[in-house]
Amino acid sequence: MATTKIDERTRWDTLHKNGPFPLKRFLTTKLEKTSTGLNDFARYNDAATEVQRLIQRAADTHERFRAIGSKWSMSSIAHCEDRMHFNSFMNLKFSIFEGEMHENTAYEHSNLFWLQCGNQIKEISIFLEQRGKSLKTSGASNGQTIAGCISTGVHGSGIAIGSVQDYVVGLNLITGPRPEDILYIERKSKPALRDTYAQNFKAIVIRDDEIFNAALVGLGSMGFIHGVVIEAENLYLLHRYVKKIPKAEALQLADSLDFNNYDPKIPNADFNGVHPFHYKVFMNPYNTNEDMYAVEFIYKIKYYENYKSDFGNPIPFQKEFVYLDLIYLFIKIAEKIPKAIPKLINALKTSILPKEEKTTVGKLSEIFWDAGFQGRAFACSFGVDHTQSSKALELLAALTRKHPVPGIFAMRFIKSTEATLGFSKFPFTCMVEIDGIQWDDDENIISLKEYSKKMIEVLKDNNIPFTLHWGKNANWEFPNLTEHMYGTERVKKWKKVRNRLLSVPMQEVFSNDFLDTVKLSEPLPLDDDLIV
Amino acid sequence: MRFFRTALYCYLIICLSSCYSVRFQVENAQWEPADTEREDAYAGYNVYTLDTVVTRKLTTGQHYFNIPDCSLGKGLHTVEYRTTFGGMLLNAVTFGRKKKVKIKYVCIK
Numbered sequence: 001m002a003t004t005k006i007d008e009r010t011r012w013d014t015l016h017k018n019g020p021f022p023l024k025r026f027l028t029t030k031l032e033k034t035s036t037g038l039n040d041f042a043r044y045n046d047a048a049t050e051v052q053r054l055i056q057r058a059a060d061t062h063e064r065f066r067a068i069g070s071k072w073s074m075s076s077i078a079h080c081e082d083r084m085h086f087n088s089f090m091n092l093k094f095s096i097f098e099g100e101m102h103e104n105t106a107y108e109h110s111n112l113f114w115l116q117c118g119n120q121i122k123e124i125s126i127f128l129e130q131r132g133k134s135l136k137t138s139g140a141s142n143g144q145t146i147a148g149c150i151s152t153g154v155h156g157s158g159i160a161i162g163s164v165q166d167y168v169v170g171l172n173l174i175t176g177p178r179p180e181d182i183l184y185i186e187r188k189s190k191p192a193l194r195d196t197y198a199q200n201f202k203a204i205v206i207r208d209d210e211i212f213n214a215a216l217v218g219l220g221s222m223g224f225i226h227g228v229v230i231e232a233e234n235l236y237l238l239h240r241y242v243k244k245i246p247k248a249e250a251l252q253l254a255d256s257l258d259f260n261n262y263d264p265k266i267p268n269a270d271f272n273g274v275h276p277f278h279y280k281v282f283m284n285p286y287n288t289n290e291d292m293y294a295v296e297f298i299y300k301i302k303y304y305e306n307y308k309s310d311f312g313n314p315i316p317f318q319k320e321f322v323y324l325d326l327i328y329l330f331i332k333i334a335e336k337i338p339k340a341i342p343k344l345i346n347a348l349k350t351s352i353l354p355k356e357e358k359t360t361v362g363k364l365s366e367i368f369w370d371a372g373f374q375g376r377a378f379a380c381s382f383g384v385d386h387t388q389s390s391k392a393l394e395l396l397a398a399l400t401r402k403h404p405v406p407g408i409f410a411m412r413f414i415k416s417t418e419a420t421l422g423f424s425k426f427p428f429t430c431m432v433e434i435d436g437i438q439w440d441d442d443e444n445i446i447s448l449k450e451y452s453k454k455m456i457e458v459l460k461d462n463n464i465p466f467t468l469h470w471g472k473n474a475n476w477e478f479p480n481l482t483e484h485m486y487g488t489e490r491v492k493k494w495k496k497v498r499n500r501l502l503s504v505p506m507q508e509v510f511s512n513d514f515l516d517t518v519k520l521s522e523p524l525p526l527d528d529d530l531i532v
Numbered sequence: 533m534r535f536f537r538t539a540l541y542c543y544l545i546i547c548l549s550s551c552y553s554v555r556f557q558v559e560n561a562q563w564e565p566a567d568t569e570r571e572d573a574y575a576g577y578n579v580y581t582l583d584t585v586v587t588r589k590l591t592t593g594q595h596y597f598n599i600p601d602c603s604l605g606k607g608l609h610t611v612e613y614r615t616t617f618g619g620m621l622l623n624a625v626t627f628g629r630k631k632k633v634k635i636k637y638v639c640i641k
Contacts, residue, residue: 013569015576026567034604070565070576088565091641123562123641143565143576315559324572369559373575 002043002050002090004029012084015071015143016377017438018473021079024063027054028086040092041200044116044227047090048174048182048202051224056177058083058509065509067224069118069145073152073471074379077219080512085224088145090118093127096229102191107169107231112192114170114229117147124230125365133232134364137161141371147225152471153217153423155431156368157278157298157412159257163424165216166417170229172203173215173222176506180204183223183501187212192229201227210420214497217419219470219520221510222501235303238277238367240314240360241266244292250281251293251390254411257428264297267359271299282353283409285397285434286342294353298367307361314362315369322351327375327437334406335442341404352408374437378407380452381433381469383423386413388464389430395458396432403446403454407436420494421486423467431469449475456481482518495524553614562641563609564602577610577638585622585632602639610638 007026013019029050032043058065066080067087078084094114101109111133115124121135122142128134137158144154146164155163170186170193184203186192195205206212215222241264253262257279263272278298284290308314330348334341345352360367384392389411397409412431414424423429441447446454453475459466467485468474475481483491498507504523511521555573557563566578580601588595602608612635619632 012567017569017571020569028567068567071567086567088641120562120565120641126560126562321573373571373573376571 002029002032002047004050004054012079013071014074014078015373016074018074018376018378019076019079021076022081023079023084024081025083026086027083028089029054030089031092040094044092045202047116048226051085051174051226052177052181054083054085055174055224055506055509059177059505063509064512065224066220066512067117067147068220069148070120070143072144072148074377074473075471075476075514076512077152077470077514078148079514087147088118088120090116090226091120091123092116093119093124095131096193096197100194100197102194105191105193107190107192111232112169112229113232114172114227115146116227117145117225119146120144121146121149122365122370125363128232129235129363129365132235134235135164136167136231136233137164138364138368139164140368142365142368143371146228146230150216150228151218151220151225153417153419153469154471155412155414155424157280157431158415159276159279159413159428160415161277162415162417163422165419165422166415167231168216168228169231171212171215171225172198172201172227172229173224173501174226175223175501176503181223182226185212185215186229209418210493211497211500213418214420214494215501217417217422217470219421219515220512221507221515221520222498223506223510235363237301237303237307237361238364239266239269239271239299239301240296240362240367241269241298242294242296242354242356242358244294244356247291247293250295251393253279253295254281254389254393254413254430255387257386257413266297267357269299269359271297274299279413281393281411283393283397283411284345284349284353285400285409286345286404288401294356296354301361303363311359311361314360314366319370319372321372321374322348324373324375331406331437331439334404335439335445338404338445341406342401345406345408349408376438377435378438378448379433379435379469379472380455380474381431381472382455382459383414383426383429383431383467383469384459384464385426386428386430389413389432391462392430392432392459392464392466395462395464396434396455399454399458400434403451405434405436405446405448405451406439407434409434420490420497421470423469423485425467425486426465429467433469433472448473453478460484476514476517482520491520492524495520495522499524550615550617550620553612555610555612557610557638558608558640561607561609564606564639564641574610574636574638580637580639582633582635582637585630588629588631590629597633599637601637606640608637609640610636612636 011020012023063082096112150165184198188207277300280296515521
């Protein structure tokens with residue numbers, strides 16, 4: 001039997017220390033040991049039974065239940081006061097064979113993998129590389145679990161790819177304690193697996209685009225994501241180069257994403273007119289005289305075995321970090337003298353910004369490798385249509401100069417998602433984000449809550465439609481925020497699917513304070529359900 | 533007084549320079565995770581600590597010490613060893629018979 005350890009706790013915190021938050025019980029489930037002789041299907045189903053037992057227990061005690069993975073989110077989306085379930089040890093992986101594919105599928109079986117929820121990006125990459133495959137994209141690092149990634153919309157800067165959820169082709173949800181609450185959902189328009197294969201997991205098959213798209217970015221509230229089916233691709237290499245280019249050129253590329261006639265002039269490589277895999281612009285909001293911006297170009301190239309002999313190891317032998325004590329000293333000064341923030345940021349910029357004029361070539365998992373703990377971090381991340389990216393950046397940077405906070409901006413770009421509440425909803429979404437180190441509220445410096453409220457206001461006042469990264473800091477209490485970002489119809493669509501998948505008591509079990517705050521926990525009234 | 537001050541400075545210099553730690557990790561394996569409130573390089577890692585003194589006989593060598601914590605077939609992801617002035621002193625005064633061992637390690641998931 002899979003076993004669950006239950007720890008009585010009083011509090012819980014995110015990896016980046018954005019809490020603490022109150023907590024009663026912390027549950028950790030581990031799979032049945034392989035030494036029992038059970039095969040992986042049996043161990044997977046055994047874990048499902050255990051999760052259903054835990055859901056039943058939560059329902060019986062009128063408590064809420066929430067799955068968490070690596071707790072990388074900085075918002076409180078992963079938190080629930082009653083029962084939090086740590087599922088990182090539920091990490092079985094299944095290859096898919098030809099006979100297991102749906103008869104009308106367009107997918108290649110060797111690219112599909114069924115992954116249990118707790119698989120972290122790094123271990124998935126290792127598993128795939130052993131089979132000559134790679135993920136299509138990841139976040140900037142590799143510690144998140146696959147279920148956590150898709151629940152919050154983790155993204156890189158995949159201009160042609162999208163976010164992590166955009167290569168998920170099937171979802172295995174547990175929506176309650178009954179046998180019929182184990183579901184396998186995929187798009188009707190893009191079927192992947194045979195019903196008989198899903199039955200190995202005792203799942204009822206649903207093929208429906210609307211249900212799949214709503215459940216894809218489910219904010220941890222569409223039931224327990226027990227497994228996902230992803231589409232991988234053959235191994236490839238990424239050629240990364242960071243350089244400074246004129247500010248106007250960097251912003252023009254951001255607004256147009258037109259690389260047809262653009263030559264990045266990278267030494268010993270010809271990427272003239274080639275669309276990059278990834279384009280990122282760094283911006284120090286306090287350096288108004290800056291006429292050059294650091295930009296990161298990453299191009300996809302064909303994989304070959306001996307790339308390290310040509311380009312060296314993309315992972316450094318010695319990884320260095322700024323002393324945390326130094327960072328915290330910096331923050332203490334910033335809290336007392338906010339006017340010093342620009343000077344402090346400029347002093348630390350060589351440590352914060354990537355090294356320029358250096359070619360790095362590696363697999364996706366090597367380019368977006370381990371991120372060390374860099375202290376108590378904050379991040380605010382807005383999605384805007386890429387055509388408005390420079391305008392949004394200028395507005396948010398001007399606000400930041402007026403109310404200095406310890407962080408710098410970056411812009412990344414993502415292809416549109418089909419997920420109903422995916423924040424990459426624009427044809428190409430530019431994520432304008434400020435990352436930095438948390439500060440304590442002090443009368444001398446603006447609070448994060450107030451700062452993030454002003455960020456929303458400045459975009460609204462300038463009629464720039466936006467979304468917010470679900471896993472990052474924001475003023476989530478802002479009135480009517482979710483409907484402003486996604487529109488009433490999309491919100492209703494998402495709630496309608498939640499009504500279909502979860503009974504009203506189960507909707508309460510799979511809700512949390514975050515969902516209450518963004519006004520998504522309340523079930524859709526039956527009348528509205530019929531209309532949408 | 534001056535003598536004591538000089539002696540204190542020397543002591544501090546020797547102590548500080550002999551007290552350091554070095555961390556190694558494998559680049560292509562997944563570390564074992566843990567939900568803790570750590571705020572250091574091990575945030576999110578399940579860390580084991582071994583802090584002991586091992587004794588060596590005069591007639592034997594090539595010792596190794598077994599680590600029982602990692603799962604079946606899984607090795608070490610990270611090892612950090614720490615040397616201290618006390619540990620070096622102990623080794624010196626016992627002519628190498630007693631060694632202070634202070635390591636942290638993380639298993640592969």
